[in-house]
Amino acid sequence: xxxxxxxxxxxxxxxxxxxxxxxxxxxxxxxxxxxxxxxxxxxxxxxxxxxxxxxxxxxxxxxxxxxxxxxxxxxxxxxxxxxxxxxxxxxxxxxxxxxxxxxxxxxxxxxxxxxxxxxxxxxxxxxxxxxxxxxxxxxxxxxxxxxxxxxxxxxxxxxxxxxxxxxxxxxxxxxxxxxxxxxxxxxxxxxxxxxxxxxxxxxxxxxxxxxxxxxxxxxxxxxxxxxxxxxxxxxx
Amino acid sequence: xxxxxxxxxxxxxxxxxxxxxxxxxxxxxxxxxxxxxxxxxxxxxxxxxxxxxxxxxxxxxxxxxxxxxxxxxxxxxxxxxxxxxxxxxxxxxxxxxxxxxxxxxxxxxxxxxxxxxxxxxxxxxxxxxxxxxxxxxxxxxxxxxxxxxxxxxxxxxxxxxxxxxxxxxxxxxxxxxxxxxxxxxxxxxxxxxxxxxxxxxxxxxxxxxxxxxxxxxxxxxxxxxxxxxxxxxxxxxxxxxxxxxxxxxxxxxxxxxxxxxxx
Numbered sequence: 001x002x003x004x005x006x007x008x009x010x011x012x013x014x015x016x017x018x019x020x021x022x023x024x025x026x027x028x029x030x031x032x033x034x035x036x037x038x039x040x041x042x043x044x045x046x047x048x049x050x051x052x053x054x055x056x057x058x059x060x061x062x063x064x065x066x067x068x069x070x071x072x073x074x075x076x077x078x079x080x081x082x083x084x085x086x087x088x089x090x091x092x093x094x095x096x097x098x099x100x101x102x103x104x105x106x107x108x109x110x111x112x113x114x115x116x117x118x119x120x121x122x123x124x125x126x127x128x129x130x131x132x133x134x135x136x137x138x139x140x141x142x143x144x145x146x147x148x149x150x151x152x153x154x155x156x157x158x159x160x161x162x163x164x165x166x167x168x169x170x171x172x173x174x175x176x177x178x179x180x181x182x183x184x185x186x187x188x189x190x191x192x193x194x195x196x197x198x199x200x201x202x203x204x205x206x207x208x209x210x211x212x213x214x215x216x217x218x219x220x221x222x223x224x225x226x227x228x229x230x231x232x233x234x235x236x
Numbered sequence: 237x238x239x240x241x242x243x244x245x246x247x248x249x250x251x252x253x254x255x256x257x258x259x260x261x262x263x264x265x266x267x268x269x270x271x272x273x274x275x276x277x278x279x280x281x282x283x284x285x286x287x288x289x290x291x292x293x294x295x296x297x298x299x300x301x302x303x304x305x306x307x308x309x310x311x312x313x314x315x316x317x318x319x320x321x322x323x324x325x326x327x328x329x330x331x332x333x334x335x336x337x338x339x340x341x342x343x344x345x346x347x348x349x350x351x352x353x354x355x356x357x358x359x360x361x362x363x364x365x366x367x368x369x370x371x372x373x374x375x376x377x378x379x380x381x382x383x384x385x386x387x388x389x390x391x392x393x394x395x396x397x398x399x400x401x402x403x404x405x406x407x408x409x410x411x412x413x414x415x416x417x418x419x420x421x422x423x424x425x426x427x428x429x430x431x432x433x434x435x436x437x438x439x440x441x442x443x444x445x446x447x448x449x450x451x452x453x454x455x456x457x458x459x460x461x462x463x464x465x466x467x468x469x470x471x472x473x474x475x476x477x478x479x480x481x482x483x484x485x486x487x488x489x490x491x492x493x494x495x496x497x498x499x
């Protein structure tokens with residue numbers, strides 16, 4: 001579906017990504033893990049076309065993405081920090097984004113119900129709590145029922161109840177064949193949901209494969225321990 | 237085209253509700269009302285207003301545009317994850333900001349003038365010239381600010397750059413030209429001064445306003461040379477092309493930077 005081949009990204013002389021090759025597949029959730037500054041956000045931005053790789057390719061369905069960005073119609077993105085224009089209401093933000101595509105979002109009302117956002121949508125987004133903005137961001141990501149969801153620390157600002165609803169929603173989408181990429185520092189979330197894991201260390205892939213294989217390779221029953229061991233090996 | 241229009245419309249809606257946009261309008265309204273209290277003659281008010289606009293419009297356009305971009309950067313990123321090209325986002329942002337700025341300035345000037353001003357043709361014509369200048373300067377300096385903001389990720393650095401641009405264009409440039417003209421007073425300087433006025437949009441706007449208001453005589457012999465040049469069709473064409481170039485060049489360069497930028 002979407003893959004990177006040998007993607008390297010330099011910011012000045014600093015290599016944020018080095019020769020990163022990963023692939024995301026329909027119906028599988030890939031967790032991207034790594035310490036702060038390991039290149040997770042840069043990798044996501046390369047997939048979205050927000051950052052241009054210094055070297056290597058990003059391929060969508062085996063082809064180079066078009067420069068006009070039409071391929072992004074199939075991608076739903078939830079950023080780490082949900083920020084919207086403060087003087088617009090939530091409803092206006094959703095309307096603006098759907099007007100940009102000239103297409104009615106088929107799942108918008110469903111997601112507004114799911115995250116119980118009705119009573120908040122008439123308020124200016126600057127008055128919304130961080131968690132409510134995060135829920136609005138989840139609606140933006142999913143309202144066109146994309147075939148690829150890219151989620152950057154999605155549950156960080158959500159309360160436990162909303163976090164549970166969100167994870168259930170993502171699992172449902174995965175079961176329907178959607179490919180999901182998720183970064184998080186909450187390994188427990190990945191233990192529950194991830195099929196594959198990519199471990200990044202200083203911009204390089206330290207491990208890319210299934211969660212099961214990672215646990216076998218490190219001889220550990222828990223993902224958290226497996227990740228720790230693999231990172232220790234990668235650093236050594 | 238739809239994406240440009242939609243992005244611009246969203247920026248306009250967002251801007252018109254912002255307190256800064258309201259403050260811009262109120263500032264210009266207060267300046268215009270204040271000038272009417274100081275002098276009753278509508279024509280003189282418009283001349284004073286033109287002088288104030290030559291300083292305030294570039295400064296406000298620069299700061300407002302850059303601050304809007306910096307404050308909306310995360311949302312701009314989110315728009316860029318939608319299936320639309322970067323070119324549409326950049327042009328939509330610029331168009332939306334321009335419409336909001338110009339609407340704010342012109343409302344601030346036009347409403348007090350409608351209440352206190354006279355309807356004689358000389359004053360109204362001068363007022364229209366001020367409005368054209370406001371429109372041109374807003375467009376040019378908003379485009380310059382957007383380029384600076386796109387180029388400088390660091391907000392402090394970006395604001396320092398745009399304040400530098402304003403300082404040079406609205407304050408230092410004239411002093412430098414004057415110093416040069418004084419130092420080289422023995423030489424014929426009319427043509428170099430004419431060229432110097434084209435090289436700074438604030439000066440160009442000032443000269444065009446003075447020409448329009450038949451106040452070239454205040455500028456002495458140089459004024460006569462300017463009058464002779466700008467009063468001809470070729471002069472008007474050169475002035476218009478210069479103003480357009482001052483707008484088109486930053487838009488072109490800004491688009492290049494925006495297209496190549498890592499967000």
